[in-house]
Amino acid sequence: MKIALDAMGGDFAPQAAVDGAVLAAQELAGKAQIVLIGQESAVRPLLEQHGDAAATLELVPASQIIEMGEHPAKAYQQKQDSSIAVGYRMLHAGEVEAFCSAGNTGAMLVGAMFSVKPVPGVLRPAIANFVPKLHGGMGILLDVGANAECKPEMLEQFGELGSLYAQYVLGISNPKVGLMNLGEEEGKGTTLTQAVHQLLKVNPHVNFIGNIEGRDLFNEKADVIVCDGYTGNVMLKMAESVYDIMAEKQIRDPFFDKFNYEAVGGSPILGINDNAIIGHGVSTPVAICNMLLQGYQMAQSGISDQIKNTFKS
Amino acid sequence: MKIALDAMGGDFAPQAAVDGAVLAAQELAGKAQIVLIGQESAVRPLLEQHGDAAATLELVPASQIIEMGEHPAKAYQQKQDSSIAVGYRMLHAGEVEAFCSAGNTGAMLVGAMFSVKPVPGVLRPAIANFVPKLHGGMGILLDVGANAECKPEMLEQFGELGSLYAQYVLGISNPKVGLMNLGEEEGKGTTLTQAVHQLLKVNPHVNFIGNIEGRDLFNEKADVIVCDGYTGNVMLKMAESVYDIMAEKQIRDPFFDKFNYEAVGGSPILGINDNAIIGHGVSTPVAICNMLLQGYQMAQSGISDQIKNTFKS
Numbered sequence: 001m002k003i004a005l006d007a008m009g010g011d012f013a014p015q016a017a018v019d020g021a022v023l024a025a026q027e028l029a030g031k032a033q034i035v036l037i038g039q040e041s042a043v044r045p046l047l048e049q050h051g052d053a054a055a056t057l058e059l060v061p062a063s064q065i066i067e068m069g070e071h072p073a074k075a076y077q078q079k080q081d082s083s084i085a086v087g088y089r090m091l092h093a094g095e096v097e098a099f100c101s102a103g104n105t106g107a108m109l110v111g112a113m114f115s116v117k118p119v120p121g122v123l124r125p126a127i128a129n130f131v132p133k134l135h136g137g138m139g140i141l142l143d144v145g146a147n148a149e150c151k152p153e154m155l156e157q158f159g160e161l162g163s164l165y166a167q168y169v170l171g172i173s174n175p176k177v178g179l180m181n182l183g184e185e186e187g188k189g190t191t192l193t194q195a196v197h198q199l200l201k202v203n204p205h206v207n208f209i210g211n212i213e214g215r216d217l218f219n220e221k222a223d224v225i226v227c228d229g230y231t232g233n234v235m236l237k238m239a240e241s242v243y244d245i246m247a248e249k250q251i252r253d254p255f256f257d258k259f260n261y262e263a264v265g266g267s268p269i270l271g272i273n274d275n276a277i278i279g280h281g282v283s284t285p286v287a288i289c290n291m292l293l294q295g296y297q298m299a300q301s302g303i304s305d306q307i308k309n310t311f312k313s
Numbered sequence: 314m315k316i317a318l319d320a321m322g323g324d325f326a327p328q329a330a331v332d333g334a335v336l337a338a339q340e341l342a343g344k345a346q347i348v349l350i351g352q353e354s355a356v357r358p359l360l361e362q363h364g365d366a367a368a369t370l371e372l373v374p375a376s377q378i379i380e381m382g383e384h385p386a387k388a389y390q391q392k393q394d395s396s397i398a399v400g401y402r403m404l405h406a407g408e409v410e411a412f413c414s415a416g417n418t419g420a421m422l423v424g425a426m427f428s429v430k431p432v433p434g435v436l437r438p439a440i441a442n443f444v445p446k447l448h449g450g451m452g453i454l455l456d457v458g459a460n461a462e463c464k465p466e467m468l469e470q471f472g473e474l475g476s477l478y479a480q481y482v483l484g485i486s487n488p489k490v491g492l493m494n495l496g497e498e499e500g501k502g503t504t505l506t507q508a509v510h511q512l513l514k515v516n517p518h519v520n521f522i523g524n525i526e527g528r529d530l531f532n533e534k535a536d537v538i539v540c541d542g543y544t545g546n547v548m549l550k551m552a553e554s555v556y557d558i559m560a561e562k563q564i565r566d567p568f569f570d571k572f573n574y575e576a577v578g579g580s581p582i583l584g585i586n587d588n589a590i591i592g593h594g595v596s597t598p599v600a601i602c603n604m605l606l607q608g609y610q611m612a613q614s615g616i617s618d619q620i621k622n623t624f625k626s
Contacts, residue, residue: 134558145495149503182458182546190462190543214550218558230503231544233495235551237527242555245447245531251564 001031002058003295004096007038008065008083009103010283014038017102018046020288022053024296027289029056032296035096037062037083062086065103068281072106076114084108088115091274098295100266102279102288109146109269109278116274119304121311123151125271126158127278128165129236131225132258134218140166141217141225144232144267152195155179155226157311159206161270162224164310168301170223178212178222180231186210192228200226205310265290268298271307275299314344315371316608317409320351321378321396322416323596327351330415331359333601335366337609340602342369345609348409350375350396375399381594385419389427397421401428404587411608413579415592415601422459422582422591429587432617434624436464438584439471440591441478442549444538445571447531453479454530454538457545457580465508468492468539470624472519474583475537477623481614483536491525491535493544499523505541513539518623578603581611584620588612 003024007017018036025034035058036043047054064082066075076085084101088111091099101108109127112118118125126143133139140162147154159177166175179196181189186197188211200208212221217235227235243259246252257263265287266277275298279291298304316337320330331349338347348371349356360367377395379388392398397414401424404412414421422440425431431438439456446452453475460467472490479488492509494502499510501524513521525534530548540548556572559565570576578600579590588611592604611617 148495148501148506180547182461182543188461190541193461193543214547214552215554215557217551218554227547230495230506231547234493234527234540234544234548238530238548238551239527241528241531244528245568249566249568251566253562253564255558255562 001296001299002033002035002096003028003292003299004035004037004087004090004099005288005292006083006087006101006103007036007043009101010279011068011281012283013102014042014046016283016285017288018043018050019285020283021057021292022050023285023289024292025056026053027293028296033058034292035060037087039063039065060086060090066107068104070104070107072104072110075104076107076110084111091276092116097299098275098277100277100279100291100295102266102281102283102291105278108276112269112272112276116272116276118271119273119308119311122271123157124154125269126161126229127267128162128270129232129267130264131217131239132255133220134255135220138170139223139225140170141227141232141235142270143227143229144236145229146269147229149230150192150228152192152199155192155196155228156199156203157271159200159203159208159224159226160310161307162226163206164306165268165270165303166223168303168306169297172223174207175223176209176221177206177224177226178209178216180225180227181211181213184211184213196226262287263290265294268294273304273308275304314609314612315346315348315409316341316605316612317348317350317400317403317412318601318605319396319400319414319416320349320356322414323592324381324594325596326415327355327359329596329598330601331356331363332598333596334370334605335363336598336602337605338369339366340606341609346371347605348373350400352376352378373399373403379417379420381417383417383420385417385423388417389420389423397424404589405429410612411588411590413590413592413604413608415594415596415604418591421589425582425585425589429585429589431585432621432624435584436470437467438582439474439542440580441475441583442545442580443577444530444552445568446533447568448533451483452536452538453483454540454545454548455583456540456542457549458542459582460542462543463505463541465505465512468505468509468541469512469516470584472513472516472521472537472539473623474620475539476519477619478581478583478616479536481616481619482610485536487520488536489522489534490519490537490539491522491529493538493540494524494526497524497526509539575600576603578607581607586617586621588617
């Protein structure tokens, strides 16, 4: 099995990318090979610094880079030899089983939509993120920004997508799906959440437990938390800021330490035909390594086939 | 000056209400008088327990109670001698300068809308909440739940209302108004946030600093944070849960301690003709006391006149 990494993506690329890839290669020795995609002249010397530890890594050349500030769709179209475009081509061709990048988020989404494409039946793929649970384990929150504005049927599908991920990748049996709302009662909320509540209530593919509130993000009520991309993005960034503030204050706690994005490394795009993960722009080698391990777990679990089967009907 | 308190409102009423009122009476001695509204047979004995400390408190009888679980509009209409209905009547009649309750939030909103009424020109009053700022002071977040669904012009007005409160009650000159969004760039967000951005940009009454993100809630970027009631409610409850988790873990920190709702005691309803504050259902005596002090500050500042003058034109 091969897991690909955009060696040029992220604020500290290619150094952090190469270092993280070497860490992941050690973890995945005998199970998967890491494929780095990027400018040979920049990446090769960094690999050589690692000596034997980098021996199993493969380097696929890509001459161009999509910068963080570039217009995603335009850059993706114009830079067909960029590390992101090459990565998606390899993913689509089945040459790698997962593609990870800490680069331009928008370009990663564009590639997901136009190269590997959404699974037939999925209205809109979503970006998922992980939330630590107070009494252990992880929950999954989606969408966190792919779709600022959503129709009820999209959120219903986010519930299904998150449920499949929780089941097949996180190993949670019969995951509880909660709808983020401003009150627990069925009639509460916006036109959107009221409509989604009715859809999820009768959806046979999910274990819908009803509305949850902002205070339930970290507790045991739901394993899968469904919301529109605007709300999910606000919540995610708020949680990150809490971690940053605690780090600044040097408050250490095993639970709050799990807020650190490094621990999971990246956010999968769910509802597309292959496994793609978007990392944080500031990704460190540890974050890159964990993103690659997550890519391996996704590929290993067969999650994208599970999604295809579910939405086939 | 008289500040009224619903003695029957909150999970621990009337005990917590009376104890909190006595604390506030001491703080406000010589400046304002506390008026308790509630069932005489329940409140009088509690007041007597406080002896001389309760001597300045006035008790206005109200025979009925709107329970926490009751339908707000129906209960408000049917229970005209409830502590909430009597409180609003006194407020509207000018017999008290502010009315505070930790009781049924919906009934407090109903009373605000139908008894003291919105300020002419205000489309929809909002519930505001306070957020501690990392480097000192408080910011104001609105709406946090009065209006789950909003039109652009409502959010524009929330910016104006929050700005006036920040200026006249919190004493922040030229408060910075930020729009909660999923990215900083002007074009980002939902149809709603994009439209609100354009309105606030040209609004001469506010110092609009543009879009802010979830990570900016606690930093210095904005003093007034504008969002729809659904999003604000989710953020508020999420912040409260962080405080609860830290308390459970016995992590103490001066900044995070300010997340405690007790520190401010209540959420003002902004955009109505008088000063009304809604307290947390679980309000302790300290929370009740701080809610009353906030009511005094609002009355003292003349904020509701400032709002009337601004929206008159």
